[in-house]
Amino acid sequence: GAVVSQHPSRVICKSGTSVKIECRSLDFQATTMFWYRQFPKQSLMLMATSNEGSKATYEQGVEKDKFLINHASLTLSTLTVTSAHPEDSSFYICSVRNLDTQYFGPGTRLTVL
Amino acid sequence: KQEVTQIPAALSVPEGENLVLNCSFTDSAIYNLQWFRQDPGKGLTSLLLIQSSQREQTSGRLNASLDKSSGRSTLYIAASQPGDSATYLCAADAGKSTFGDGTTLTVKP
Numbered sequence: 001g002a003v004v005s006q007h008p009s010r011v012i013c014k015s016g017t018s019v020k021i022e023c024r025s026l027d028f029q030a031t032t033m034f035w036y037r038q039f040p041k042q043s044l045m046l047m048a049t050s051n052e053g054s055k056a057t058y059e060q061g062v063e064k065d066k067f068l069i070n071h072a073s074l075t076l077s078t079l080t081v082t083s084a085h086p087e088d089s090s091f092y093i094c095s096v097r098n099l100d101t102q103y104f105g106p107g108t109r110l111t112v113l
Numbered sequence: 114k115q116e117v118t119q120i121p122a123a124l125s126v127p128e129g130e131n132l133v134l135n136c137s138f139t140d141s142a143i144y145n146l147q148w149f150r151q152d153p154g155k156g157l158t159s160l161l162l163i164q165s166s167q168r169e170q171t172s173g174r175l176n177a178s179l180d181k182s183s184g185r186s187t188l189y190i191a192a193s194q195p196g197d198s199a200t201y202l203c204a205a206d207a208g209k210s211t212f213g214d215g216t217t218l219t220v221k222p
Contacts, residue, residue, distance in 0.1 A: 034209055043202065044157075044212040093156065095210070100144035100164070102210050107156035 002028040002098045004105040023094030029074035030096035038091040119213035134188040136203035149202045
């Protein structure tokens with residue numbers, strides 16, 4: 001398996017500020033990580049696929065300049081929500097791929113006031 | 114593009130009943146199918162993972178089956194309890210996981 005952590009677990013920020021969320025693979029070197037977003041009472045939607053050492057691949061409709069993803073090492077990927085607005089308030093979950101299985105982090109709840 | 118559908122969207126049963134949650138997916142070229150539980154305001158708890166070469170997996174009162182050719186999976190919960198109340202999500206992994214919208218289960222005492 002794989003153990004995935006996220007930090008912070010919860011963040012509240014003012015509109016216009018930027019927020020960075022970290023995703024760590026604790027026991028496995030992950031060349032591929034994924035970022036999902038879940039709005040209230042909705043399912044998880046894939047935002048982007050993060051590849052170590054290269055640019056992330058964003059899903060259709062996701063603004064790459066707003067959601068900056070950096071996968072600088074095999075154990076860490078970061079998602080930065082730039083100039084956050086209330087509509088960015090959501091639950092953000094990362095996952096890592098180990099062989100043919102994805103393992104999910106505990107999620108980060110972002111509230112933008 | 115993979116599409117995952119879960120039926121029903123919501124289900125309310127009295128305690129003790131056996132129940133079945135359904136998940137269908139359009140692209141059968143999957144690595145695995147995973148069932149999760151999500152409590153309100155919380156993250157995902159993985160319940161069962163069925164690899165593409167497997168037909169079913171069991172854990173306690175839970176049994177999940179997979180029919181890749183027909184694009185279907187079911188989650189069977191035996192002798193339901195109020196503590197089983199949650200949203201159940203299935204995810205089909207064909208390189209990246211695609212989630213269904215979930216089934217919200219309420220088990221009444």
